Amino acid sequence: MKKCSQCQNNLNYNCETCILRLSGKTLFYNVPSSLLQEIEHVDEHISINTKIYEENESNTYLYSITKGIVKLSITDASYKTRATSLLTAGMSFGLEVINKSSYLQNATSITPVKVCKIKLAREQINESKSLLENTLKKWQENITNQNQIIEKFSMGDTHTRIIRLFHYLKENSPLEEKNNFYLPRLEDISSIVNVSKENCSRALSKIKKMKEIILVDKKSKIYKT
Amino acid sequence: MKKCSQCQNNLNYNCETCILRLSGKTLFYNVPSSLLQEIEHVDEHISINTKIYEENESNTYLYSITKGIVKLSITDASYKTRATSLLTAGMSFGLEVINKSSYLQNATSITPVKVCKIKLAREQINESKSLLENTLKKWQENITNQNQIIEKFSMGDTHTRIIRLFHYLKENSPLEEKNNFYLPRLEDISSIVNVSKENCSRALSKIKKMKEIILVDKKSKIYKT
Structure with missing residues (x-):
C-alpha cells in the first residue's frame, strides 16, 4: 500500500x-x-x-x-x-x-x-x-476559474456574496455528508468575496444568527446549510 | 505590398x-x-x-x-x-x-x-x-494579465484607479507622441476600474477640471498627461 x-x-x-x-x-x-x-x-x-x-x-x-x-x-x-x-x-x-x-x-x-x-x-x-x-485545456480551465470568481462571488451585497460562496463550498465539499462544508477563515472569505474582514464578520454573524448555516462540528468548523 | x-x-x-x-x-x-x-x-x-x-x-x-x-x-x-x-x-x-x-x-x-x-x-x-x-507561455501571460487588472486597477479610490489606468494607457499607447493616449469610453473605464459609471463620470470630470489630463485631439478623443 x-x-x-x-x-x-x-x-x-x-x-x-x-x-x-x-x-x-x-x-x-x-x-x-x-x-x-x-x-x-x-x-x-x-x-x-x-x-x-x-x-x-x-x-x-x-x-x-x-x-x-x-x-x-x-x-x-x-x-x-x-x-x-x-x-x-x-x-x-x-x-x-x-x-x-x-x-x-x-x-x-x-x-x-x-x-x-x-x-x-x-x-x-x-x-x-x-x-x-x-x-x-488545464490552462484554459484556470482562466475560466478566474472569471468565475468575478462572476460568482464579487457582485451583490456582502450577505449575498457569502451565501453564494457557502453554496459553492457545499457543492464542492470533500465531506461525504451532503449539505456539510468547512467554514473558511474570515481572511479567506474576505479575500474571495472581496469585502473587508469587518464587513464579512458582521454579515457572517447575521448568517449564523438567522440559522442560514448551522454548526455541525465545532472542532473542525464544519457547518451545514 | x-x-x-x-x-x-x-x-x-x-x-x-x-x-x-x-x-x-x-x-x-x-x-x-x-x-x-x-x-x-x-x-x-x-x-x-x-x-x-x-x-x-x-x-x-x-x-x-x-x-x-x-x-x-x-x-x-x-x-x-x-x-x-x-x-x-x-x-x-x-x-x-x-x-x-x-x-x-x-x-x-x-x-x-x-x-x-x-x-x-x-x-x-x-x-x-x-x-x-x-x-x-501565452496562456501563462493571460493569467498574469488577469491578475494585473486586480492588482493595478481595482484598489484605492476611484480617482486613484482612473489615474493609474491613464498611466497604463499612456505607457502602452500606440500613438507616437509620448504622453498621449486615447481616452476610453466611460463604460470601458467603469468595467476596468470596477466602479459604477456614475462615480467614474464624476471622478473623470474632476480629473479634467484639475487638468490632470489635457485634450489634444477632440475628434479622436486623444488626451495627454
Missing part, C-alpha cells in the same frame, strides 16, 4: 484506478502508463488552511487536486490578499513551472485536500498527444 | 521582418518559416471601440496584437460587463480556439489596433518546439 509522503497515512489511489483520471477530468487523462511511469508524481494529503506555495516562490512541482478545495490568491499593491480562483477535484495548479517560471500566485487549502504532486518537463508534453491536449 | 483585409490600407509588416516576433514577444517567435507558411494568418486593422468577438461565440481565429490595446471582459450574473484583462502588443488572445472551445470572453479594441489573425490547429503546435513553448 502506498503511503502519503506527508502524513504517512495509506493512500489507496493510483493512476490506473483513479476515477477522476478515467472520467477525463485530470491532466493525466488518456496519457499512456509507460509515460506516466517516467513522470515523477506522488500523492499527498494537505491539512486545511495550509499554504501550499507562495507567489514568486521557485519550485518544480505542479499539482492536480484529487479531493478538496484550493484557493489561489495574489497580493495587491496595498498588500491585501485577493483570491483569484477556487479550484476543485480534477483541476491543476502551478502549471507555470512547465514554463520554468516561479509560482504566479499563492496556493492555500481551504478544506483538507488530497493532491497529486507532479514534476513535468515541457519535453514530456511532446511525447503524448493527450498530455499536450490536457495541458492546454 | 500586402493590404489589410479589413480597411485595404497597405500593411508593411510580415513575419520575417516583424520586430515583435524577432524580439521574442509573439506567439510565432522562433517558429520556422516553413511551418508559418502552413499556418493561415492574416494582418488586420481594427478601429477603436470595436467588438472583435463575443463571449460564447464559436470561431476558429486567435489573435496576436501587433499594435494597440485590447480589453477582454465577461458579463457577470447581474449582466454587468467586467473587464478581466488589458492586452498590449505581442500578446495573444482567443487561445481557447486551439482547444476547440468557443470564446471565453468578449474582446474589444480600446485604441486603434493592428492584429495578426491566426488559424492554428493543435496538431501544428506539435510540429515546432518553439510553438509549443510559446503557446504555453
